[in-house]
Amino acid sequence: MPELPEVETVRRGLEAAMVGAQLAAVEQRRPDLRFPFPERFAERLTGQRVEALRRRAKYLIADLDGTDVLVMHLGMSGSFRIEQARAPILGAGAKNSLHDHVTFDLSTGARVVYNDPRRFGFMQLIPRSEFAAHPLFNKIGIEPLGDEFDGAALARLFAGKTTSLKAALLDQTLIAGLGNIYVCEALHRAGLSPRRVAACLACNDGTPSARATRLARAIREVLNEAVAAGGSSLRDHRKTDGALGYFQHSFRIYSRAGEPCARCGGLVRRITQAGRATFYCGGCQR
DNA sequence: AGTTGCACCTGGCTGC
DNA sequence: TGCAGCCAGGTGCAAC
Numbered sequence: 001m002p003e004l005p006e007v008e009t010v011r012r013g014l015e016a017a018m019v020g021a022q023l024a025a026v027e028q029r030r031p032d033l034r035f036p037f038p039e040r041f042a043e044r045l046t047g048q049r050v051e052a053l054r055r056r057a058k059y060l061i062a063d064l065d066g067t068d069v070l071v072m073h074l075g076m077s078g079s080f081r082i083e084q085a086r087a088p089i090l091g092a093g094a095k096n097s098l099h100d101h102v103t104f105d106l107s108t109g110a111r112v113v114y115n116d117p118r119r120f121g122f123m124q125l126i127p128r129s130e131f132a133a134h135p136l137f138n139k140i141g142i143e144p145l146g147d148e149f150d151g152a153a154l155a156r157l158f159a160g161k162t163t164s165l166k167a168a169l170l171d172q173t174l175i176a177g178l179g180n181i182y183v184c185e186a187l188h189r190a191g192l193s194p195r196r197v198a199a200c201l202a203c204n205d206g207t208p209s210a211r212a213t214r215l216a217r218a219i220r221e222v223l224n225e226a227v228a229a230g231g232s233s234l235r236d237h238r239k240t241d242g243a244l245g246y247f248q249h250s251f252r253i254y255s256r257a258g259e260p261c262a263r264c265g266g267l268v269r270r271i272t273q274a275g276r277a278t279f280y281c282g283g284c285q286r
Numbered sequence: 287a288g289t290t291g292c293a294c295c296t297g298g299c300t301g302c
Numbered sequence: 303t304g305c306a307g308c309c310a311g312g313t314g315c316a317a318c
Contacts, residue, residue, distance in 0.1 A: 075312060077297090077310090117297065118294085181311060
């Protein structure tokens with residue numbers, strides 16, 4: 001499911017429920033998700049207090065009061081829901097609980113449940129001292145909602161890249177947190193073809209082009225709007241209170257193959273790039 | 287070094 | 303109604 005706006009939405013929900021609380025009991029219901037759980041996972045977490053709930057790229061990071069940091073990734077279909085004691089959420093029935101893989105019972109009485117049908121998500125425990133140098137994080141790129149992200153940064157990152165704009169924007173070692181939907185949406189807003197060479201964002205003298213500025217602005221804009229909407233719910237994404245995000249109603253290009261472009265009336269096309277579907281308008285995306 | 291293709295899983299939708 | 307086939311928000315690794 002989840003790109004930056006969905007992960008950020010989940011982070012906010014978990015932060016409100018977990019920060020300051022102690023993990024009174026942890027249950028791990030299967031040996032692995034995408035990867036095996038760490039050794040003695042539940043035991044090592046039990047009794048720890050959650051001091052902060054952060055996001056880096058599409059990772060959720062819980063700072064604990066012990067020596068470890070809990071790293072969580074939602075993969076394609078992972079979600080968290082928060083249940084208050086004695087008040088299970090209606091509709092969270094047997095079918096759904098089949099894929100409840102981890103539960104955290106908090107000292108507040110709330111229960112946090114991780115559900116992931118496809119099991120592409122994973123959880124890791126990393127010593128805090130090794131966090132920055134850890135292979136999961138040491139090559140991650142710039143945060144697109146951070147202060148340092150702008151047209152100049154984008155042009156610098158993409159300089160000399162012969163790959164497509166689409167592929168470069170999906171590369172997490174360059175920019176952290178964009179996925180298939182928001183890359184398509186940002187390129188459409190910026191009026192840029194996903195097939196362009198990534199290096200086209202820099203002028204011959206290396207300065208950022210107007211295109212770079214437009215694209216950086218479009219990326220920030222679409223991410224901010226999506227976060228404000230609680231993310232996009234296609235199949236699996238839920239806020240931690242069970243509510244749907246609603247940004248999917250604001251897609252201008254994603255999954256609209258065959259429809260007229262909302263901006264120019266041109267035909268929205270679907271192509272495949274790097275094995276992923278790309279939606280774009282041949283009329284106004286140049 | 288940079289890219290592509292495939293694998294990892296389940297479930298939902300489409301079309302026969 | 304049933305079932306086969308295709309598709310899906312991500313990422314890591316093997317192969318070119």
